[in-house]
Each structure stands twice: as structure tokens, then as C-alpha cells.
Amino acid sequence: xxxxxxxxxxxxxxxxxxxxxxxxxxxxxxxxxxxxxxxxxxxxxxxxxxxxxxxxxxxxxxxxxxxxxxxxxxxxxxxxxxxxxxxxxxxxxxxxxxxxxxxxxxxxxxxxxxxxxxxxxxxxxxxxxxxxxxxxxxxxxxxxxxxxxxxxxxxxxxxxxxxxxxxxxxxxxxxxx
Ligand SMILES: CC(C)(COP(=O)(O)OP(=O)(O)OC[C@H]1O[C@@H](n2cnc3c(N)ncnc32)[C@H](O)[C@@H]1OP(=O)(O)O)[C@@H](O)C(=O)NCCC(=O)NCCS
Numbered sequence: 190x191x192x193x194x195x196x197x198x199x200x201x202x203x204x205x206x207x208x209x210x211x212x213x214x215x216x217x218x219x220x221x222x223x224x225x226x227x228x229x230x231x232x233x234x235x236x237x238x239x240x241x242x243x244x245x246x247x248x249x250x251x252x253x254x255x256x257x258x259x260x261x262x263x264x265x266x267x268x269x270x271x272x273x274x275x276x277x278x279x280x281x282x283x284x285x286x287x288x289x290x291x292x293x294x295x296x297x298x299x300x301x302x303x304x305x306x307x308x309x310x311x312x313x314x315x316x317x318x319x320x321x322x323x324x325x326x327x328x329x330x331x332x333x334x335x336x337x338x339x340x341x342x343x344x345x346x347x348x349x350x351x352x353x354x355x356x357x358x359x360x361x362x363x364x365x366x
Pocket of ligand 1 (some may be wrong): 222223224225226282283284285286287290291292293294295296297298319320324326327329330
């Protein structure tokens with residue numbers, strides 16, 4: 190299956206491409222904004238290697254796919270959405286935006302669009318997010334979307350050499366509005 194092109198009011202989401210590398214490096218290398226992320230690239234080759242590993246097929250169990258988020262008005266690449274197809278029925282999402290567009294509702298809009306697609310087009314059963322509890326913007330994002338908190342694991346992930354907690358949020362297809 191090919192990755193869909195998703196269009197919302199202000200955004201367009203499409204499959205990542207090799208020549209997105211510079212735009213991705215520009216915001217993903219911002220170590221402060223991305224302090225809760227496991228992957229912080231330092232060079233263009235880091236991003237190229239990341240893009241190369243992404244499968245060509247969308248919706249394949251046990252893979253991570255990456256969509257990029259484009260602002261329709263400016264045509265600027267402003268972020269990305271990681272989609273972890275855990276198995277046939279369950280998906281994990283992670284959203285990253287360039288700092289200059291935070292607090293405009295773009296992450297909520299992009300997540301909503303992807304979740305709608307996952308439930309209505311791909312008939313997924315459950316969507317989760319795995320978040321460092323210190324990442325308050327991400328916690329607010331999933332709570333705003335109606336995810337339920339399901340678990341708080343203590344020092345369960347070693348991220349950049351440090352053991353950190355992990356909270357898991359989820360929403361089921363029958364709960365999604
Ligand atoms: C996680 C992340 C994407 C969230 O971004 P965000 O800007 O906080 O979330 P949104 O884009 O949905 O914006 C929501 C805010 O915009 C405000 N807003 C302003 N205009 C708005 C509009 N037109 N529509 C909706 N909301 C709007 C909302 O009120 C909300 O602010 P509040 O939280 O003070 O109520 C961002 O913090 C990020 O990229 N972090 C770094 C990467 C990261 O850690 N990702 C998580 C991986 S698990």
C-alpha cells in the first residue's frame with residue numbers, strides 16, 4: 190500500500206522523501222526542543238540514513254513509517270509524524286514540529302487527520318502514544334485529543350544515556366470522536 194496524502198484545513202501530510210533531508214535536519218537537530226526524543230540528528234548523513242531505513246510500503250506490521258507535515262499556505266515542511274504499525278490492528282504515533290510553529294494547533298490538527306485515517310480507512314482498533322512524563326506539551330496534546338492514560342512505567346527507557354519514565358496513552362476506535 191502507498192502512503193496516503195492527507196489534507197486538513199491548514200496542513201498537508203505526505204510520505205517523507207530523500208530531498209526533505211535539509212528541512213528535517215533544521216528542526217530535528219534542535220536538541221533543546223527535542224530533549225525528550227530518542228533521535229537527534231547532527232548531520233545531513235544522519236537524516237539520510239534515517240530516511241533510507243523507512244519502508245517503501247505503508248501499513249506494514251512491525252515498521253515505523255514517517256509522514257512529513259507541510260504548511261499549506263507557505264508550502265514549508267514544518268514537522269513530521271512517526272507512525273509505528275505495531276501489528277495489524279494497533280498503531281503508535283509521535284509528532285514533531287519546528288519550534289516556530291508551536292502553539293498554533295498544528296500538532297492537534299495533524300494528529301486528528303492521521304487518527305481519522307487510521308480508524309476510518311485502515312480500520313485500526315487502538316492507537317497509542319508513548320511519552321516522557323516531563324514532556325508536558327506532548328501530554329497536553331494527547332489529552333486534548335481524548336487519549337486515556339493507561340500506564341506509567343518507571344525508568345523503563347534508556348534515552349541518551351539516562352533512564353527515564355514512560356507514560357502510555359491510548360484511544361480505541363469506538364472511543365474516537
Ligand atoms: C509535541 C508538540 C508537537 C506539540 O506541539 P504544540 O504546539 O504544543 O501542539 P499544537 O500544535 O496542537 O498546539 C496547541 C496549542 O496551540 C493553541 N492554539 C493556538 N491557535 C490554535 C488554533 N487555531 N487551533 C487550535 N489550537 C490553537 C492551543 O490553545 C494550544 O495551546 P495550549 O496548550 O496552551 O492550550 C511540540 O511540542 C513538539 O514538536 N515537541 C518536540 C518533539 C516532541 O517531543 N514530540 C513528542 C514525541 S512523543
